[in-house]
Amino acid sequence: MKRPDSLRDPDLQLADLLVHEAAHAVVAWELGIEILHVRFDLDEWSGRMPFIGAMNKFVGDLSGENAQTDAETDMMIFHAGHVAQRWFNYAGSHGHSRIDLWGLMRTCQWVDRDIPLIDAWSEYIEERTRVFVQRRTTWTRILALAAELPRHGVMSGAAVSAFLSGVRIPTTQPEPRLRRNPPPIPPETSTPRAATAGLLGRAVTDVLELSTRARHSLAGARITTIAELLLHSAWDLRWRVGGLGDKTLAEILEETRRHGLRLPEERWIDRQRRVRSARQAEPVYA
Amino acid sequence: MRCRIQMSRRAHPHALLYHYAAHAMVMAQYGIQIFSVRVHGVRRHGAIHADLPLRDGRENRRMVERDVAAICAGFEAQKYGCGHARPMADCWDDSGTTLKRLEPFTRDGAELSAWIQYLHERSRVTVMRWWGEIATVAHHLDQAHVMTGVDVSEILEDYRRNPFRGTVSPFRFPRREEHGTPTGGNVDQIWSRPTLSELLRVTQ
Numbered sequence: 379m380k381r382p383d384s385l386r387d388p389d390l391q392l393a394d395l396l397v398h399e400a401a402h403a404v405v406a407w408e409l410g411i412e413i414l415h416v417r418f419d420l421d422e423w424s425g426r427m428p429f430i431g432a433m434n435k436f437v438g439d440l441s442g443e444n445a446q447t448d449a450e451t452d453m454m455i456f457h458a459g460h461v462a463q464r465w466f467n468y469a470g471s472h473g474h475s476r477i478d479l480w481g482l483m484r485t486c487q488w489v490d491r492d493i494p495l496i497d498a499w500s501e502y503i504e505e506r507t508r509v510f511v512q513r514r515t516t517w518t519r520i521l522a523l524a525a526e527l528p529r530h531g532v533m534s535g536a537a538v539s540a541f542l543s544g545v546r547i548p549t550t551q552p553e554p555r556l557r558r559n560p561p562p563i564p565p566e567t568s569t570p571r572a573a574t575a576g577l578l579g580r581a582v583t584d585v586l587e588l589s590t591r592a593r594h595s596l597a598g599a600r601i602t603t604i605a606e607l608l609l610h611s612a613w614d615l616r617w618r619v620g621g622l623g624d625k626t627l628a629e630i631l632e633e634t635r636r637h638g639l640r641l642p643e644e645r646w647i648d649r650q651r652r653v654r655s656a657r658q659a660e661p662v663y664a
Numbered sequence: 665m666r667c668r669i670q671m672s673r674r675a676h677p678h679a680l681l682y683h684y685a686a687h688a689m690v691m692a693q694y695g696i697q698i699f700s701v702r703v704h705g706v707r708r709h710g711a712i713h714a715d716l717p718l719r720d721g722r723e724n725r726r727m728v729e730r731d732v733a734a735i736c737a738g739f740e741a742q743k744y745g746c747g748h749a750r751p752m753a754d755c756w757d758d759s760g761t762t763l764k765r766l767e768p769f770t771r772d773g774a775e776l777s778a779w780i781q782y783l784h785e786r787s788r789v790t791v792m793r794w795w796g797e798i799a800t801v802a803h804h805l806d807q808a809h810v811m812t813g814v815d816v817s818e819i820l821e822d823y824r825r826n827p828f829r830g831t832v833s834p835f836r837f838p839r840r841e842e843h844g845t846p847t848g849g850n851v852d853q854i855w856s857r858p859t860l861s862e863l864l865r866v867t868q
Contacts, residue, residue: 443726479864486860493866495785497859502782505775 392423393524394463398475399425400524401462404516405507406455407542413535418527425527429455433488440488449489450503456481457500457507462520465511515547577637578605586633595622596630604639611642665716667738669756671708676746678802680710683756685802686741686791687712688816690734693794698813703805714813721768728765729783735761736787741798744791797823 396418403416406429414428432448439445456478486496510516522545527533533541577585583593585604599619601607607630610618616627634641667687671680680703688701697715704710716731739757748755762780770776791798800823805811811819823829860866 443730447726474863476864479860482860483864483866490789492785492789493861495782495789497861498778498782498785500860501857502775502778505772505778509770509772509775 390423391467394467395423395425396524396527397466397520398459398463399427400520400527401458401511402427402429402455403538404519404523404542405458405510407539408510408516408519409451409454411451411455413538415535416523416527416533416538418531420528420531427459431455431485433485436488441490445489449485450506452485453482453500453503454507454510456485457504458511461504461507462511462517465508465517518547519545577639578603578608580604582607585637586630588633589626589629591621592626592629595619595626607634608639608641613643615641665714665735665761666711667735667756667758667761668711669709675708678806679742679746679755680708681802681806682741682745682798683738684710684712685798685805686737687714687734688805688811688813689794689798689801689820690737690787690790691716692813692816692820694730694734696731696734698816700810700812701805701816702810704809716765718765719768725769728769729786732762732765732780732783733787733790735765736784737791740784740788740791741795744788744795745799745802796829 399416399418403413406413406427411432412430414430416425416427418425431452433445433452436445436448459478460474482500483496486499490496490499511520519542523538523542526541530537581602582588582596582604588596596602596607596619598621601610601619612627612631615622615630616624622630631641667684669680669683684701684703688698691698691714699713699715701712702710714734716734719728719731735758739755742755759780762783763776766776766779770779797820801816801819804815804819808815
């Protein structure tokens with residue numbers, strides 16, 4: 379196999395092109411768009427992935443939100459090739475395919491004619507596609523199809539679909555992003571709101587067993603009740619309250635935890651933890 | 665959602681009116697409930713209270729884009745109405761409110777930035793397209809000081825029913841275009857990825 383002399387970019391590798399076409403196909407397949415075929419010519423080092431985009435079948439108001447959604451689907455497919463190429467070959471992007479660029483521009487112009495808007499829109503969809511392509515599942519499928527493509531030369535839409543359905547995705551780590559039906563976040567169990575609610579109006583000194591320094595520091599910052607204390611993050615207490623150092627902060631945090639109370643960022647961390655555990659309980663790709 | 669501004673004395677006298685009129689007009693257009701819009705203190709203070717719930721990231725992106733378009737409209741109208749191509753002093757962009765609404769949908773910083781940029785552009789186009797309505801609401805707001813969502817809807821209905829309505833352009837000020845690279849800020853000197861139109865060399 380010889381590299382054609384007609385190629386303009388001297389750095390372009392065969393793998394770039396294969397990943398490019400495979401990414402178009404995989405993103406189209408994952409978004410439920412009909413692929414006509416994927417063609418790759420080893421002699422010419424050229425590829426094509428014609429598809430029937432959502433905008434090709436769109437009927438209705440072109441300035442409406444449905445048109446925007448359909449256009450974004452097509453734009454993601456057009457962007458996928460170049461984005462995957464860049465992700466695969468981290469050092470450079472090796473030029474843009476003009477076919478993809480014109481496809482993007484035409485898709486956008488169905489919906490809007492304002493050029494600065496189209497630029498910003500295209501940039502946003504490119505970033506969204508990057509996030510989509512970098513998902514472990516999508517990227518595994520892209521690499522698998524890129525390896526398969528040279529064996530066939532031309533793969534029909536049905537063949538691509540059958541091949542991608544058979545790609546095994548390791549399920550060691552569940553996918554944290556872009557889930558279609560995320561499981562509901564379980565309610566707080568460690569600290570029922572009812573239990574803490576009674577403490578909110580009470581004085582800090584009555585509820586928490588604190589050292590003299592801690593009591594004086596909180597009083598100096600006009601933090602008298604538990605509710606007022608829970609409005610401050612640990613950072614606020616450490617850096618905004620006078621005379622309150624690391625040891626005193628640790629003491630306050632320990633006391634609050636002992637009573638099942640949590641400062642704002644701890645509540646956020648706890649929520650994140652619950653979300654993560656809920657997602658891990660249910661693998662997406664079995 | 666609550667947007668509250670206090671302007672400096674140097675601000676354009678209509679800046680605040682445009683800001684709140686655009687919020688109100690776009691919200692009314694999208695069917696978002698407005699509790700009150702108010703401007704007082706010789707156009708120096710203003711506030712809008714509307715029903716824009718925080719979404720938890722599971723809904724359709726279109727819904728949050730609609731909310732954010734209504735939020736960004738204030739900034740874009742203020743810029744457009746006062747003739748500035750770039751944000752100036754006293755241009756209140758509601759960025760905190762915007763960020764809070766978009767963050768549940770993505771954790772990727774680059775995607776978030778690009779999304780906000782896109783929604784600002786989308787709002788700018790919306791504001792330019794509906795400038796007549798926004799200017800009308802701003803005029804009524806200047807006279808009434810306080811309006812409810814029903815008042816805004818009635819004003820818009822009256823405006824659209826009027827067969828003699830003309831084209832309204834921003835008041836008195838010429839459009840100030842952005843500077844070119846040599847006189848621009850440092851931000852112009854930083855390399856950025858070429859945009860789609862730059863790659864294709866498309867001009868409007």
